[in-house]
Amino acid sequence: MTGNILQIRDLTLSVAERDGSMATAVDHISFDVREGEILGIVGESGCGKSLTVMALMGLLRDDVKATDGQILFQGEDLLKISPKRRREISGKDMSIIYQEPMTSLNPLMKIEKQVAEPLKLHGKVTKEEMHQKALDLLTEVGIQDPEACLKAYPHQLSGGMRQRVMIAMASICSPRILLADEPTTALDVTTQAHVLDLLKRINREYGATIVFISHDLGVINRICDRVIVMYAGKIVETGTCRDILDAPCHEYTRGLIRSIPTRDRKGEELPCIPGRVPSVEDPREPCPFAPRCQRALEICHKEAPPSVRIDEDHTACCHLC
Amino acid sequence: MKYFLRKTLILVLTVFLISVFTFIAFHIIPGDPAGLILGTNATEEQLEALREQLGTNRPLSEQYSSWISGFVKGDFGSSIRYRMPVSALLKGRLPVTLALGLISLAIILLLGIPLGILAARMRGTWVEKVIHFLTILGISVPNFFLCILLMWIFGMVLHFFTPGEYISYTKNLPGFFRSLFWPAISIAIPQTAILTKYIRTAMLEELGEDYVRTARGKGAGETWILYLHVLKNAIVAVVPLIGMIVASVLSGSIIIEQVYGIPGMGKLLIGAVTSRDFPLTQTLVIYITVLIVITNFLVDIAIQLIDPRIRLSGKS
Numbered sequence: 001m002t003g004n005i006l007q008i009r010d011l012t013l014s015v016a017e018r019d020g021s022m023a024t025a026v027d028h029i030s031f032d033v034r035e036g037e038i039l040g041i042v043g044e045s046g047c048g049k050s051l052t053v054m055a056l057m058g059l060l061r062d063d064v065k066a067t068d069g070q071i072l073f074q075g076e077d078l079l080k081i082s083p084k085r086r087r088e089i090s091g092k093d094m095s096i097i098y099q100e101p102m103t104s105l106n107p108l109m110k111i112e113k114q115v116a117e118p119l120k121l122h123g124k125v126t127k128e129e130m131h132q133k134a135l136d137l138l139t140e141v142g143i144q145d146p147e148a149c150l151k152a153y154p155h156q157l158s159g160g161m162r163q164r165v166m167i168a169m170a171s172i173c174s175p176r177i178l179l180a181d182e183p184t185t186a187l188d189v190t191t192q193a194h195v196l197d198l199l200k201r202i203n204r205e206y207g208a209t210i211v212f213i214s215h216d217l218g219v220i221n222r223i224c225d226r227v228i229v230m231y232a233g234k235i236v237e238t239g240t241c242r243d244i245l246d247a248p249c250h251e252y253t254r255g256l257i258r259s260i261p262t263r264d265r266k267g268e269e270l271p272c273i274p275g276r277v278p279s280v281e282d283p284r285e286p287c288p289f290a291p292r293c294q295r296a297l298e299i300c301h302k303e304a305p306p307s308v309r310i311d312e313d314h315t316a317c318c319h320l321c
Numbered sequence: 322m323k324y325f326l327r328k329t330l331i332l333v334l335t336v337f338l339i340s341v342f343t344f345i346a347f348h349i350i351p352g353d354p355a356g357l358i359l360g361t362n363a364t365e366e367q368l369e370a371l372r373e374q375l376g377t378n379r380p381l382s383e384q385y386s387s388w389i390s391g392f393v394k395g396d397f398g399s400s401i402r403y404r405m406p407v408s409a410l411l412k413g414r415l416p417v418t419l420a421l422g423l424i425s426l427a428i429i430l431l432l433g434i435p436l437g438i439l440a441a442r443m444r445g446t447w448v449e450k451v452i453h454f455l456t457i458l459g460i461s462v463p464n465f466f467l468c469i470l471l472m473w474i475f476g477m478v479l480h481f482f483t484p485g486e487y488i489s490y491t492k493n494l495p496g497f498f499r500s501l502f503w504p505a506i507s508i509a510i511p512q513t514a515i516l517t518k519y520i521r522t523a524m525l526e527e528l529g530e531d532y533v534r535t536a537r538g539k540g541a542g543e544t545w546i547l548y549l550h551v552l553k554n555a556i557v558a559v560v561p562l563i564g565m566i567v568a569s570v571l572s573g574s575i576i577i578e579q580v581y582g583i584p585g586m587g588k589l590l591i592g593a594v595t596s597r598d599f600p601l602t603q604t605l606v607i608y609i610t611v612l613i614v615i616t617n618f619l620v621d622i623a624i625q626l627i628d629p630r631i632r633l634s635g636k637s
Contacts, residue, residue: 086540087541098534105532107630
């Protein structure tokens with residue numbers, strides 16, 4: 001591990017409401033992404049994980065604005081760079097895989113053109129080079145008949161194959177950072193395992209840093225080195241994968257772990273966290289998780305929890321730690 | 322092959338049904354061609370003689386079967402009003418309407434598609450607002466009023482052309498095209514407005530799709546995304562509309578031909594209906610039907626060529 005490739009400082013993302021006001025969806029979060037690691041971001045739907053990743057990629061929807069903070073990549077603040085510079089980084093130094101492999105490919109364009117597109121956008125390459133590179137990448141991601149796949153249209157491929165194509169497409173320019181927004185959610189379990197192995201290989205063999213979003217701690221456990229747990233737009237706990245899964249400190253993390261189905265608890269009722277994630281317009285308590293926390297004290301409703309350092313890499317935001 | 326056979330069968334069936342409907346409709350509505358030709362002073366004997374001559378006093382089924390058996394052989398019958406074969410009449414009118422239609426069509430496509438793309442590209446700016454305003458205007462202004470307006474401004478005030486002047490293609494071909502230009506503009510304006518509006522909507526809809534986000538994530542810029550990704554997808558959505566425009570423009574515009582005094586199919590049709598000229602009306606109606614069925618067929622083929630998800634059924 002050689003230092004941080006991305007530094008996120010006080011990142012704040014606000015969503016424009018219908019009445020014109022701005023609601024905070026991601027609230028002053030700071031974290032580092034270390035060179036070469038696989039960093040997991042976990043949390044329920046609506047916690048701001050996807051928004052955070054979209055902000056890193058510069059792909060926020062029109063109604064979402066970064067209202068504060070910095071995203072530092074190689075000394076540049078990605079929130080301040082020109083659209084032109086942004087386009088130079090996107091797809092080349094940093095690329096992304098989405099949750100929906102079914103709709104993320106252009107239905108009217110052949111796979112070859114789509115896979116090779118980043119090459120065409122980011123450098124002068126000949127047609128033969130593009131073809132060869134696309135072919136290599138499809139072979140690399142484990143597609144059986146890569147020549148046929150290049151000539152196919154997206155609708156002719158299965159979900160798993162499309163996600164492989166997406167991965168090939170995202171890796172064709174050998175990016176230094178690969179963002180993966182729940183890439184396995186839409187896939188069946190067997191395909192999920194293949195895709196996770198593939199991402200792991202891209203990380204180990206090519207040294208690509210991966211930021212992996214999931215709501216599934218089981219998946220995070222299989223692939224990540226470090227984990228960030230997000231709740232209602234805040235980071236509630238960070239640590240190595242072992243810290244988080246074996247010695248969770250925050251009640252929210254514990255709740256998430258308790259709700260992973262395991263073999264030894266077969267037949268028992270699966271515990272879940274009561275209540276739901278507050279939506280962006282809902283008023284927040286000082287500790288956003290306090291209303292759902294079973295161990296909440298009086299102070300939890302009055303004061304914001306401090307960031308407590310438990311171990312070298314392990315931090316939690318909780319009055320109880 | 323099966324696909325083409327099926328389509329041809331549908332074409333024949335549609336033409337047959339339409340011909341029966343026009344025939345029936347023609348005999349339900351009051352009016353007698355013989356009476357219209359001879360005027361109010363004609364005696365009953367004169368009328369009877371003319372009816373005998375035209376064949377309009379025979380039983381309906383006989384009239385229809387004699388017409389259709391001729392039609393199948395390529396004989397469209399004789400016009401009652403003009404007292405000449407329908408085919409000879411069409412020969413003079415069809416090229417005029419086709420030329421007018423094709424000029425209009427070129428204007429519609431060359432203006433509508435780029436304007437729609439421009440509106441989508443300039444979304445949220447004053448350019449889009451201006452285009453939006455103009456399309457609403459183009460769609461809502463009545464056609465006859467538009468013709469009068471154009472004639473007044475460009476014909477009488479600016480003297481770009483002489484209103485009502487038509488030059489036959491047999492006499493002066495460049496002059497013929499020149500005399501069709503303003504009528505073609507009149508046909509094109511509302512259709513261009515509709516096409517622009519649809520292209521803009523389709524493009525904006527496509528811009529919200531996930532694959533556009535994927536392309537942005539690869540570092541593609543706005544122009545790249547619009548032309549290489551969005552345009553083709555948007556065109557698929559507007560091909561049926563383009564088909565409708567083609568069919569309506571090529572069937573001849575009754576209003577425009579009437580206002581500008583152009584001897585085309587539209588003008589022929591209105592004359593045929595008002596004078597109860599059955600063989601002529603029937604032929605014109607069938608021309609329009611065939612045109613519509615064939616453009617629909619071409620629309621199907623065009624969509625299948627653009628969109629690989631849709632394939633000709635029955636094609637091996």
